[in-house]
Amino acid sequence: MLAWVLHKNDATDYENSRLLEEAAEMGIELRLVRPSDVDLLVTCKGRTSVRVAGAETPLPDVFLPRTGSGTHYFALAVCRHIERLGVLTLNRAEAIECVKDKLFCHQVLTASNLPVPDTMLAKHPIDVDLVEQAIGFPCVVKPLTGSHGKGIFMADSKEGFRDVMEFVSSSAPSANLIIQQFISAAPGRDLRVFVVGGRPIACMQRIATDGGFKTNFSRGAVVESFAMTDEIEWLSTEASRAVGLDIAGVDLLFDEGGHFRICEVNSAPQFRGMESLGEVNVARQILQFCSIRLGSQPLAAHAGLTAGGAAPA
Numbered sequence: 001m002l003a004w005v006l007h008k009n010d011a012t013d014y015e016n017s018r019l020l021e022e023a024a025e026m027g028i029e030l031r032l033v034r035p036s037d038v039d040l041l042v043t044c045k046g047r048t049s050v051r052v053a054g055a056e057t058p059l060p061d062v063f064l065p066r067t068g069s070g071t072h073y074f075a076l077a078v079c080r081h082i083e084r085l086g087v088l089t090l091n092r093a094e095a096i097e098c099v100k101d102k103l104f105c106h107q108v109l110t111a112s113n114l115p116v117p118d119t120m121l122a123k124h125p126i127d128v129d130l131v132e133q134a135i136g137f138p139c140v141v142k143p144l145t146g147s148h149g150k151g152i153f154m155a156d157s158k159e160g161f162r163d164v165m166e167f168v169s170s171s172a173p174s175a176n177l178i179i180q181q182f183i184s185a186a187p188g189r190d191l192r193v194f195v196v197g198g199r200p201i202a203c204m205q206r207i208a209t210d211g212g213f214k215t216n217f218s219r220g221a222v223v224e225s226f227a228m229t230d231e232i233e234w235l236s237t238e239a240s241r242a243v244g245l246d247i248a249g250v251d252l253l254f255d256e257g258g259h260f261r262i263c264e265v266n267s268a269p270q271f272r273g274m275e276s277l278g279e280v281n282v283a284r285q286i287l288q289f290c291s292i293r294l295g296s297q298p299l300a301a302h303a304g305l306t307a308g309g310a311a312p313a
Contacts, residue, residue: 068268095244186254193236217273
């Protein structure tokens with residue numbers, strides 16, 4: 001099996017390194033590819049070409065986009081292009097684009113009757129009274145796209161919210177923001193559930209160590225194992241299904257009465273924190289799923305394809 005991982009980070013990034021390590025042990029040829037390495041060509045005759053580092057190369061059997069919220073237009077174009085060549089792609093471009101937009105993702109989740117924090121799209125000038133009525137304070141202000149807790153603010157009061165929005169209006173007037181209800185049952189704690197092939201394989205609790213409300217492992221939060229209850233399993237499975245992700249990280253907030261709400265769904269979740277607990281080999285689970293899915297694909301869908309054109313007739 002030949003697999004490509006489309007990535008935006010350094011080749012020595014933890015997730016890239018682990019996937020390379022496990023692929024070598026499993027006899028899988030895995031290549032790391034950056035969007036900037038790829039050139040695309042579409043001709044009027046319908047022939048489609050991909051070049052990597054300027055050269056023709058055999059297309060992979062499996063394509064794993066891991067650009068997440070940083071998936072810009074060109075990276076999406078690469079994903080769509082390779083999908084249409086018949087390469088098994090996990091995750092597909094449509095699902096990646098869905099979860100990249102936090103507002104649209106929540107619209108999709110609520111259409112499936114899944115619980116999320118009340119969410120509002122911000123606009124300028126902001127109607128602070130309407131925000132107070134619809135969302136309430138404290139509230140959370142987030143960029144429409146992003147990860148690792150960057151650009152997220154907590155507004156404790158009406159006055160604090162007004163100050164945040166005035167700052168944004170003056171410094172980044174074109175920024176797209178959402179305003180979200182603050183779920184206060186367990187501030188500074190949440191759950192990350194890792195889903196592979198529609199099946200939750202691991203669950204961990206993340207706990208902020210700085211007294212704040214951001215629980216990202218990359219920001220220094222500590223992690224610990226958390227029992228996978230029926231509700232956690234159902235929510236993470238249904239959230240992944242609703243947005244169309246084969247591989248996902250589902251973040252759950254503790255709600256009143258021991259229940260949960262879906263905070264975010266991620267298309268390229270990091271798994272260093274999950275693997276640090278020593279209970280699940282996430283990289284191997286991903287590659288095993290790829291192998292299983294490839295085995296269920298019609299051979300004509302991927303046999304004989306090259307990066308120089310379509311499969312021979």
